[in-house]
Amino acid sequence: MATVPLLTDDQLSPEAAAVFADIRAVRQTDYVNNFWRAMANDPATLKATWERLKAIMGPGALDPLTKEMLYIAVSVANACEYCVHSHTASARAKGMSDEMYGELLAVVGMASQTNALSTAMQVPVDERFRV
Amino acid sequence: MATVPLLTDDQLSPEAAAVFADIRAVRQTDYVNNFWRAMANDPATLKATWERLKAIMGPGALDPLTKEMLYIAVSVANACEYCVHSHTASARAKGMSDEMYGELLAVVGMASQTNALSTAMQVPVDERFRV
Amino acid sequence: MATVPLLTDDQLSPEAAAVFADIRAVRQTDYVNNFWRAMANDPATLKATWERLKAIMGPGALDPLTKEMLYIAVSVANACEYCVHSHTASARAKGMSDEMYGELLAVVGMASQTNALSTAMQVPVDERFRV
Amino acid sequence: MATVPLLTDDQLSPEAAAVFADIRAVRQTDYVNNFWRAMANDPATLKATWERLKAIMGPGALDPLTKEMLYIAVSVANACEYCVHSHTASARAKGMSDEMYGELLAVVGMASQTNALSTAMQVPVDERFRV
Amino acid sequence: MATVPLLTDDQLSPEAAAVFADIRAVRQTDYVNNFWRAMANDPATLKATWERLKAIMGPGALDPLTKEMLYIAVSVANACEYCVHSHTASARAKGMSDEMYGELLAVVGMASQTNALSTAMQVPVDERFRV
Amino acid sequence: MATVPLLTDDQLSPEAAAVFADIRAVRQTDYVNNFWRAMANDPATLKATWERLKAIMGPGALDPLTKEMLYIAVSVANACEYCVHSHTASARAKGMSDEMYGELLAVVGMASQTNALSTAMQVPVDERFRV
Numbered sequence: 001m002a003t004v005p006l007l008t009d010d011q012l013s014p015e016a017a018a019v020f021a022d023i024r025a026v027r028q029t030d031y032v033n034n035f036w037r038a039m040a041n042d043p044a045t046l047k048a049t050w051e052r053l054k055a056i057m058g059p060g061a062l063d064p065l066t067k068e069m070l071y072i073a074v075s076v077a078n079a080c081e082y083c084v085h086s087h088t089a090s091a092r093a094k095g096m097s098d099e100m101y102g103e104l105l106a107v108v109g110m111a112s113q114t115n116a117l118s119t120a121m122q123v124p125v126d127e128r129f130r131v
Numbered sequence: 132m133a134t135v136p137l138l139t140d141d142q143l144s145p146e147a148a149a150v151f152a153d154i155r156a157v158r159q160t161d162y163v164n165n166f167w168r169a170m171a172n173d174p175a176t177l178k179a180t181w182e183r184l185k186a187i188m189g190p191g192a193l194d195p196l197t198k199e200m201l202y203i204a205v206s207v208a209n210a211c212e213y214c215v216h217s218h219t220a221s222a223r224a225k226g227m228s229d230e231m232y233g234e235l236l237a238v239v240g241m242a243s244q245t246n247a248l249s250t251a252m253q254v255p256v257d258e259r260f261r262v
Numbered sequence: 263m264a265t266v267p268l269l270t271d272d273q274l275s276p277e278a279a280a281v282f283a284d285i286r287a288v289r290q291t292d293y294v295n296n297f298w299r300a301m302a303n304d305p306a307t308l309k310a311t312w313e314r315l316k317a318i319m320g321p322g323a324l325d326p327l328t329k330e331m332l333y334i335a336v337s338v339a340n341a342c343e344y345c346v347h348s349h350t351a352s353a354r355a356k357g358m359s360d361e362m363y364g365e366l367l368a369v370v371g372m373a374s375q376t377n378a379l380s381t382a383m384q385v386p387v388d389e390r391f392r393v
Numbered sequence: 394m395a396t397v398p399l400l401t402d403d404q405l406s407p408e409a410a411a412v413f414a415d416i417r418a419v420r421q422t423d424y425v426n427n428f429w430r431a432m433a434n435d436p437a438t439l440k441a442t443w444e445r446l447k448a449i450m451g452p453g454a455l456d457p458l459t460k461e462m463l464y465i466a467v468s469v470a471n472a473c474e475y476c477v478h479s480h481t482a483s484a485r486a487k488g489m490s491d492e493m494y495g496e497l498l499a500v501v502g503m504a505s506q507t508n509a510l511s512t513a514m515q516v517p518v519d520e521r522f523r524v
Numbered sequence: 525m526a527t528v529p530l531l532t533d534d535q536l537s538p539e540a541a542a543v544f545a546d547i548r549a550v551r552q553t554d555y556v557n558n559f560w561r562a563m564a565n566d567p568a569t570l571k572a573t574w575e576r577l578k579a580i581m582g583p584g585a586l587d588p589l590t591k592e593m594l595y596i597a598v599s600v601a602n603a604c605e606y607c608v609h610s611h612t613a614s615a616r617a618k619g620m621s622d623e624m625y626g627e628l629l630a631v632v633g634m635a636s637q638t639n640a641l642s643t644a645m646q647v648p649v650d651e652r653f654r655v
Numbered sequence: 656m657a658t659v660p661l662l663t664d665d666q667l668s669p670e671a672a673a674v675f676a677d678i679r680a681v682r683q684t685d686y687v688n689n690f691w692r693a694m695a696n697d698p699a700t701l702k703a704t705w706e707r708l709k710a711i712m713g714p715g716a717l718d719p720l721t722k723e724m725l726y727i728a729v730s731v732a733n734a735c736e737y738c739v740h741s742h743t744a745s746a747r748a749k750g751m752s753d754e755m756y757g758e759l760l761a762v763v764g765m766a767s768q769t770n771a772l773s774t775a776m777q778v779p780v781d782e783r784f785r786v
Contacts, residue, residue: 033260034257044710045629049245052241053241061234071238073201085384085396102192106187108379109382109438112378114166117170118214119213125212130656173364179448215646239641240704295522297507311506328459336504337504339471340504344516369464373471373476374471384394387478392525477527498772502569510763577765581762581765594725597728600729603774627715632729634708639738641694643737647661
């Protein structure tokens with residue numbers, strides 16, 4: 001179904017295997033999802049992507065749940081079916097309640113609407129927004 | 132520049148004027164930005180859009196700043212120049228720090244990347260994400 | 263500003279000049295807009311694009327104004343600034359009233375919103391829609 | 394499959410049940426499609442979305458079939474599988490013939506092509522389109 | 525599943541049959557893929573699309589494999605599931621190696637990321653890029 | 656104009672300054688374009704982005720010019736004005752001729768068109784493309 005094989009653990013190169021070990025350690029689960037099994041066909045990109053994702057999605061000025069919700073918002077706008085499913089699941093695992101999810105959906109829907117209206121009317125940016 | 136005139140206060144229909152009064156009351160500022168001045172050409176859509184936006188963007192299970200950041204994320208993915216500027220300004224006005232903004236950008240960039248990779252490889256959704 | 267020069271009439275190749283003559287005849291105006299002046303750098307693509315556009319946008323089962331409005335809808339969703347401006351101008355020249363434009367905007371905004379909501383929730387297609 | 398349960402009639406809150414009753418009355422069919430069953434998880438957004446959709450999609454300066462075709466055009470550009478299916482079915486139910494559909498497809502395809510070409514060449518907007 | 529029937533050979537109009545014959549001759553295979561079987565419902569658009577595709581995708585200043593990879597890149601960004609699958613298969617048939625594909629994916633992912641970052645920050649275009 | 660200041664050389668943190676030095680060394684020019692000056696507000700993301708870009712865009716199974724053209728294709732589909740300009744300039748600097756650029760545009764336009772048509776008709780993926 002994918003354009004590349006989803007590699008099983010025993011098909012991994014040593015570099016990919018090391019990344020999988022780190023994914024398991026960081027996420028504290030033995031389960032490695034299909035995205036990484038597809039990415040494992042190119043160990044260098046796998047490693048670079050995981051390392052960067054790990055650095056970005058951890059706690060910082062924004063908490064991990066807020067980051068997951070931002071990830072969902074982008075994935076919806078980009079119409080990425082896989083990403084919508086995987087990050088909605090991640091957000092729930094990190095504590096997104098039904099109320100939070102409902103509000104997230106409402107904001108994403110509203111933004112999509114006013115994005116279209118602004119683009120359609122080609123509204124010029126207010127001077128005060130350009131600082 | 133816009134495809135419709137940006138209406139000044141004295142060009143507003145009574146229905147649009149009432150919406151502008153509410154925008155000013157809710158936002159506690161006399162400034163009404165260009166989006167609404169463009170929308171004012173169609174008072175019914177102006178009113179419906181403002182009423183819904185007001186209901187959605189207030190405090191709830193998600194705080195208003197988180198909602199503004201979600202709005203930025205969608206606006207970026209939809210390449211809406213006006214919306215990126217206006218909602219980045221709004222998020223800053225609501226307390227988004229440089230650190231928070233930097234993390235927001237990093238998440239949006241990362242999501243855009245893995246969205247593309249997932250779509251390119253047509254990764255099948257894991258059974259466990261389909262609940 | 264463009265990535266290619268906008269060719270003036272005296273810079274056109276004979277093949278491009280013939281296309282410009284046809285654009286002027288069909289549109290009954292001497293004005294040739296910037297899109298075609300940019301396209302003129304590649305006469306073969308200019309000709310293929312104009313011939314196909316001419317065939318598609320004329321009267322048929324759908325009238326030319328409806329086609330222009332569909333063009334606007336797509337251009338908004340693709341965030342094409344040039345196309346939004348040029349096709350909104352064309353639609354107005356073909357008789358789009360303020361009321362029609364207001365309804366067009368409302369539909370485009372609504373569609374953008376429910377597109378996002380459907381994608382976000384990954385709603386499965388109803389069996390009855392699959393004929 | 395969806396990220397939320399598709400609610401059956403007996404799982405609806407009173408507010409959602411009232412919306413479903415109105416959908417059935419307006420559409421004159423007992424069938425309520427999956428989008429609304431997913432939306433019903435958040436009755437406030439369900440109600441706001443339905444009320445607005447009902448107001449927008451009815452007859453006005455544009456007829457309902459034209460509006461459905463505009464909806465298809467946006468849904469295609471946003472790559473919304475659900476929306477493409479549901480609004481194509483709706484347009485057909487409202488009288489879209491094979492000829493009309495063929496022309497709709499041709500316009501959407503052409504617009505997508507010239508959108509890309511305009512954006513690629515960054516064609517500057519003609520002064521005469523900026524009124 | 526499609527919104528139109530996928531026509532079998534014996535359902536084709538004479539004009540569509542002629543296009544199918546040319547597809548088979550050019551591609552040197554009896555297999556005609558689903559996209560063309562769907563397009564065959566509108567013979568005029570089928571013919572125009574095939575003729576143009578044939579002209580564009582052949583050898584020129586760019587080789588056919590490079591063109592297929594460009595096609596994949598666009599298809600990913602537009603989230604077109606069908607196109608991603610069909611053009612990835614075509615690129616492989618034309619000699620795209622695993623290494624080439626890995627690099628293609630890395631570029632597409634990187635571009636998606638910096639596209640988002642540039643749009644988010646609304647970076648002004650450098651004067652030297654505007655020739 | 657940007658949402659962040661474009662940092663001058665004397666405003667850079669030591670980490671950002673080191674990245675700028677590397678950009679200058681790799682590209683063999685003193686000029687550092689606006690994207691990096693905007694990114695410099697977040698040195699960690701600047702460094703990660705530059706390091707990854709440098710690794711991806713160099714010679715490999717695909718040559719650097721092909722990679723720049725792929726970058727243009729993605730940037731067009733994502734409607735990123737800055738990226739279209741900067742990567743078109745880069746591709747030209749790496750040897751993209753007018754003929755190559757013309758063919759690139761034709762492919763991007765054609766792909767955008769058939770992407771839309773495939774999505775509109777929801778063409779099912781051929782079994783033989785799923786390997």
